[in-house]
Amino acid sequence: xxxxxxxxxxxxxxxxxxxxxxxxxxxxxxxxxxxxxxxxxxxxxxxxxxxxxxxxxxxxxxxxxxxxxxxxxxxxxxxxxxxxxxxxxxxxxxxxxxxxxxxxxxxxxxxxxxxxxxxxx
Amino acid sequence: xxxxxxxxxxxxxxxxxxxxxxxxxxxxxxxxxxxxxxxxxxxxxxxxxxxxxxxxxxxxxxxxxxxxxxxxxxxxxxxxxxxxxxxxxxxxxxxxxxxxxxxxxxxxxxxxxxxxxxxxxxxxxxxxxxxxxxxxxxxxxxxxxxxxxxxxxxxxxxxxxxxxxxxxxxxxxxxxxxxxxxxxxxxxxxxxxxxxxxxxxxxxxxxxxxxxxxxxxxxxxxxxxxxxxxxxxxxxxxxxxxxxxxxxxxxxxxxxxxxxxxxxxxxxxxxx
Numbered sequence: 477x478x479x480x481x482x483x484x485x486x487x488x489x490x491x492x493x494x495x496x497x498x499x500x501x502x503x504x505x506x507x508x509x510x511x512x513x514x515x516x517x518x519x520x521x522x523x524x525x526x527x528x529x530x531x532x533x534x535x536x537x538x539x540x541x542x543x544x545x546x547x548x549x550x551x552x553x554x555x556x557x558x559x560x561x562x563x564x565x566x567x568x569x570x571x572x573x574x575x576x577x578x579x580x581x582x583x584x585x586x587x588x589x590x591x592x593x594x595x596x597x
Numbered sequence: 598x599x600x601x602x603x604x605x606x607x608x609x610x611x612x613x614x615x616x617x618x619x620x621x622x623x624x625x626x627x628x629x630x631x632x633x634x635x636x637x638x639x640x641x642x643x644x645x646x647x648x649x650x651x652x653x654x655x656x657x658x659x660x661x662x663x664x665x666x667x668x669x670x671x672x673x674x675x676x677x678x679x680x681x682x683x684x685x686x687x688x689x690x691x692x693x694x695x696x697x698x699x700x701x702x703x704x705x706x707x708x709x710x711x712x713x714x715x716x717x718x719x720x721x722x723x724x725x726x727x728x729x730x731x732x733x734x735x736x737x738x739x740x741x742x743x744x745x746x747x748x749x750x751x752x753x754x755x756x757x758x759x760x761x762x763x764x765x766x767x768x769x770x771x772x773x774x775x776x777x778x779x780x781x782x783x784x785x786x787x788x789x790x791x792x793x794x795x796x797x798x799x800x801x802x803x804x805x806x807x808x809x810x811x812x813x814x815x816x817x818x819x820x821x822x823x824x825x826x827x828x829x830x831x832x833x834x835x836x837x838x839x840x841x842x843x844x845x846x847x848x849x850x851x852x853x854x855x856x857x858x859x860x861x862x863x864x865x866x867x868x869x
Contacts, residue, residue, distance in 0.1 A: 561751065563764050570761065577760040579751055586755040592678070593759045 478596060479503040479520075483513040483539065484528040484557065489580075493526055493557070496584045500597055510534025514542055521548050524596050526578075526587075529558035529569070537572045544573040553594040557582065600628060604648040608663070611651065615664040616736055617792050617813045617821070627667065635666045665737040669812060670709040674758035675716045676807070680836050680857060684803070685720045688834055688858075692802045693727040695832065700728040704801040706791060706825070707809030708733040711744025711784070712753070715776055717805070718783035719762055732798070734789035745786045747776030792817075795824045802830050807857070808838035815844070822846045826861055835859040 480502045482493045494504045505522065507513035509531045516522075525543075529536040536556060543549040555576040556569045566577050576590045591597040605628065609620040620627070632644045639659070641647055651663060675681050693699040705714040714733035721729030735741050754763055754774045767774040789798065791809070804825050810818045825835060826848030835849055837857045843849040849859035 561769065563769055566760060566764050570764075578755060582755065583752075586752070589673075589756050 477501060477503050478524065479505065479522040480524040480526060481505045481507060481513060481516055481522040481552075482526045483507045483510065483531070483536065484526070485509060485531040486528070489528070489557070493587070496587050497526075499584070500588065500591065510536065510539030510542075513539055514546075517543060517546065517549065517552070522552050524591070524594070525552045525554045526557045527554055527574070529556060529560050529565075537569060540569070540572045540574060553596055555587075555590050555594060600625070600645060600648055604645070604652060607652050608648055608667075611655075611660055612664055612667055613814075613817075615660060615792070616668060616790065617817045618664070618667060619812060619814050619817075620667070631666050632663065635662055661738075665739055668737055668740075669808075670737070670740055671808075672709045672712045673756040674712045674754070674762075676713065676757060677839055677857075678757075680805070680807070681716055681720060683855060683858060684717065684836070685724065688803060689720075689724060689727045689729065692832070692834075696802075698728065699726065700730060701803065702730045702799070702801045703732070703803045703805065704798070704828070705731065705733045706789065706804055706806040708735050708744060708805075709737070709740050710749075710753075711740075711747070711786075712749075712757070713805060713807070714744065714784045714786075715747070715766075715780060716757075718780050719766055721783060722766075722779070729783070731784045732787060732801075733784050734787045734798075736788065736790040736792075738788055741786050741788055744784075745781075747781045748773050749775075791821045791824070795828055798828050800830055801828055802833045803836065804829060804833070805836045807836060808841070810841055811838060818844060819846060823848055829861045831861060831863055833861050835861065 480497050482490050482504060484490050485508050490506045497504050505516060507516050511534045527536045540554060553575045555578055556574050557578045559580045561579045569577055575594045578586060578590050605625055612618040612620050629644050632647050636644050636647050689701050692701045703717055708714050711733055714731050717731055733744055750773060766777055766780045768777055806825060810821060822843055839857050843859045848862055850862050852858040852860050
């Protein structure tokens, strides 16, 4: 069973994403910001991370840069999941080490498609 | 919503004749959701009224609009992935190597809103050794207009299209995404009804006709397959949807181990 960490400060988004991911047979964990997510990854590196951009304490891009610098931090497939839709923001996320990028709002089809792109399903 | 059976039967007859679409009784539930927007556009009070006018005072424009509205336009970028990988890795290089000018001519038949043709065009831009010519066709003018505009919603560009391809080949226009000029120029569009004469379309090396035949009845499928064979080069290929087959058509033989891929049978019409 593959594991996915959902990092989002919105409890609703985490709930929606969890339901879709569990239907796709993922073991799901949640974090509400970048600091919490980093602590989780240091203890147990997930196979995938669904990552919001704008969050309190530590935002998604800052988290991703730090994650990629960690030992083993290059292994999780990271899919941004954000309301940011400008191409320059997408390029910034990819340059920081994102594997895929999903613009909110999303549904099961879109998340499934992104997971397929990254080879997770 | 239940419609008068004779109205439904009449609609089914018209659809079959115009677009080949088979409206079986168990698909009657599609009538209301598909025709309601058309009824509104036409200023008619209900779908029943559309069916009534189709019966009593049909004009060509209405018949066409109804056939367009009833057609299935479900498609995504790189739908099912594997046919595109097969095209990029095997089919296109093999055909190009056999052509003096390395041109590979592809026809996307029943392309709906164009995602399949643009997906192939994106692959073409990654294959400098292949000169790809792509024709996208559909019987629906409304679909073709959208395809030609290259404009897609955020929802549409996120189904099947890797984000790197999105930012390489599309520009953001307000809330929509538009295929850039280079990509748009890589595809030619033409209204083509598979029920009609296809012999003047030209010749093709590969025909993508995926999830189209499935809406036709068996004699129509066989007829369309034969017509497609007639425009395919002798060493050409037909790509069908994953759940479709060439139904033992004399014109094609399945490529072993390649689901949905059919080679034109070299013996087909050899004598003709």
